[in-house]
Amino acid sequence: MPFLFAPWSGEQAFHDLLRSEGRATTPREDFVFIGIDQQSLQLDAIGAEEIGSHRALQLMTERTYPWSREMWALLLDQLFGAGARVVVFDLVFNPPNDGDPAFRAALERYRDRVVIGSNFDRAQGSQHVVPNATLIPPPQAVDDRVGYVNFWPDATDGRLREIRFTISERQLANLEPFPGEEIFHSLSARALAKFSDADVPPDQRAYPFRFGPAGAYQPRSLYEVFLPATWRANYNDGAFFKDKLVIVGASAQIFQDKVDTPLGPGTPGPAVHLHAMAAAMAREFLAYTSPPLAYALVAGAGCWRGALPG
Numbered sequence: 001m002p003f004l005f006a007p008w009s010g011e012q013a014f015h016d017l018l019r020s021e022g023r024a025t026t027p028r029e030d031f032v033f034i035g036i037d038q039q040s041l042q043l044d045a046i047g048a049e050e051i052g053s054h055r056a057l058q059l060m061t062e063r064t065y066p067w068s069r070e071m072w073a074l075l076l077d078q079l080f081g082a083g084a085r086v087v088v089f090d091l092v093f094n095p096p097n098d099g100d101p102a103f104r105a106a107l108e109r110y111r112d113r114v115v116i117g118s119n120f121d122r123a124q125g126s127q128h129v130v131p132n133a134t135l136i137p138p139p140q141a142v143d144d145r146v147g148y149v150n151f152w153p154d155a156t157d158g159r160l161r162e163i164r165f166t167i168s169e170r171q172l173a174n175l176e177p178f179p180g181e182e183i184f185h186s187l188s189a190r191a192l193a194k195f196s197d198a199d200v201p202p203d204q205r206a207y208p209f210r211f212g213p214a215g216a217y218q219p220r221s222l223y224e225v226f227l228p229a230t231w232r233a234n235y236n237d238g239a240f241f242k243d244k245l246v247i248v249g250a251s252a253q254i255f256q257d258k259v260d261t262p263l264g265p266g267t268p269g270p271a272v273h274l275h276a277m278a279a280a281m282a283r284e285f286l287a288y289t290s291p292p293l294a295y296a297l298v299a300g301a302g303c304w305r306g307a308l309p310g
Contacts, residue, residue: 027216035219035251070099073106082238090249147190162206209279219251
């Protein structure tokens with residue numbers, strides 16, 4: 001068994017080397033990651049007068065996270081008012097919360113330009129956790145504003161190398177898909193469909209992809225979007241966001257939304273979505289050697305080595 005496993009393990013290592021040291025997918029300058037970082041959770045670097053300058057900052061100080069969802073409605077107004085093309089939330093808004101009616105109105109107002117998350121809870125038999133019915137009317141899974149946030153790391157070492165843009169009910173149960181069953185779409189697939197004319201792979205295969213550079217898609221602090229001084233200085237009064245895809249998600253260590261990838265063990269989950277979308281738009285997919293060919297090559301190499309003198 002160790003001998004039979006060696007070709008696959010070796011190819012994985014080679015692919016990881018290609019991803020980390022070889023040619024990278026060109027980072028997209030029109031992709032932005034806004035992170036819920038520790039400073040946005042604490043808001044202790046700005047004073048009361050600055051907090052009072054924007055309703056969203058006030059909501060972020062009224063209670064600990066999760067904040068009133070009115071704040072997310074204000075964020076959508078802020079970003080789309082600045083000309084953002086698509087806003088993606090790598091968050092699952094499942095339990096009801098304060099501000100749901102305001103957030104629902106914003107999701108409806110920008111329905112062709114916004115995507116929010118759902119999640120397959122593998123600890124509960126892949127139960128599909130969807131946005132609550134106040135935000136998205138049932139059936140939420142078929143609404144083009146909802147996409148699953150899950151990744152499926154390699155079972156052998158827990159490292160993520162592939163993206164599933166779609167998955168079927170039977171695949172969630174580790175069975176082969178069949179025509180006509182319900183298909184679920186990922187957060188990345190939903191976002192790409194609204195942002196780009198690039199074709200999203202329509203089948204339910206896992207696609208190994210080439211990541212961008214390790215430093216691509218660094219998070220920008222959420223609270224700075226609302227603070228007038230940083231909105232003006234860092235974002236040119238919002239002009240920075242024009243025609244961009246913005247993903248909003250966790251970046252603070254407390255959320256533990258980190259993924260082990262060929263770039264390292266601490267790649268933020270929202271950044272992985274951006275890497276996968278950039279690879280899809282550039283068609284930067286990789287292909288593994290088929291197992292029969294891999295074993296034939298190993299056997300051939302062994303025969304060749306055995307035929308050498310000495």
